[in-house]
Amino acid sequence: MTQKFMVLSALLICLITMFGCGSDEEEPEKPTTPTTTEPMVPPEELIGSWEVVSINGEHPLAFVNADEPDEEERPKLxxxxxxxVFSTDNSWTLNVKFDMxxxxxxxxxxxxxGIAGIWSGTYSVDDSVLSLVKVESEVEITSDPIDFFDAVFEGxxxxxxxxxxxxxxxHVFNPxxxxxxxxxxxxxxxxATGSVKNKMVLEKQ
Structure with missing residues (x-):
């Protein structure tokens, strides 16, 4: 009898853990105003497309399959x-697409x-503090062949x-x-300005 993967352990962990662990239960601290020795970042320098290259010092996919310690037992990603993407009209989008x-x-x-997600909203920059507000989000799950998802996953x-x-x-947006x-x-x-100092590094595309 084929043992199916649990959706929560095999699918959600892919998007949840790519950004490390965050929690919406934590009250964020008041943003720390950068010191005068650090130059302020003009908002226009943020405009463009930025690829996420690391989260908390790790590759963005380092935490995928974190619940499976044996590397040989992990699906290929x-x-x-x-x-x-940060636009001149103060809108932003986050595009994530990968397959297992x-x-x-x-x-x-x-x-x-395949998992494809697009999150979007508005942003503002004040004294080098970037604030994001989510407006819309959409996730699409596909499988090839079509019945592969039902054969492998529960739910x-x-x-x-x-x-x-x-x-x-x-776990991803709020931190x-x-x-x-x-x-x-x-x-x-x-x-991040909260007590949990999450860090994301991106490179201009």
Missing amino acids: NTENFYY AEFPEVPNIEGKV SKIEAKNEILEEFMS FTKTILSIDGDTLTLE
């Missing part, structure tokens, strides 16, 4: 998109599951989608809603 394939626990079934795609959106808000930003050439660094 292929990343296509993982980037922010070669599931060791179901070696007799070939296929892959429906709708259930997985809703849980991904909910968990993304509490980075207010950050101190700094730009050095083509490198953008975002450091």
Whole structure:
């Protein structure tokens, strides 16, 4: 009998843990105003597309499959998109797209599951403090062949989608809603202002 993966452990962990652990239960601290020795970042320098290259010092996908210590038991992950776009109209989007394939626990079934998410909203920059407000979000889950998802995972795609959106808000978006930003050439660094000092590094595309 084929043992199916749990949606929460195999799908949600992919988006949740890519950004490390955050919590919406924590009351964020009041943003720290940068000292006068640090130059303020003009908002126009933020405009453009920025690829996420590390989260808390790790590759963005380092935490994927964190619940599976044995590397040989982990599905293969292929990343296509993982980037922010900041526009001149003070809007932002986050694009994430990757797929999971070669599931060791179901070696007799070939296929892959694709996850694509777009989060968007508005932003503001005040004294190098970047504030993000989410307005819309959408996640799409696909599988090839079409019945591969049902053969490998428990639960429906709708259930997985809703849980991904909910968990993304509490574990991914909320920890980075207010950050101190700094730009050095083509490198953008975002450091959270709360007591948990989450850090994201991005490179200009």
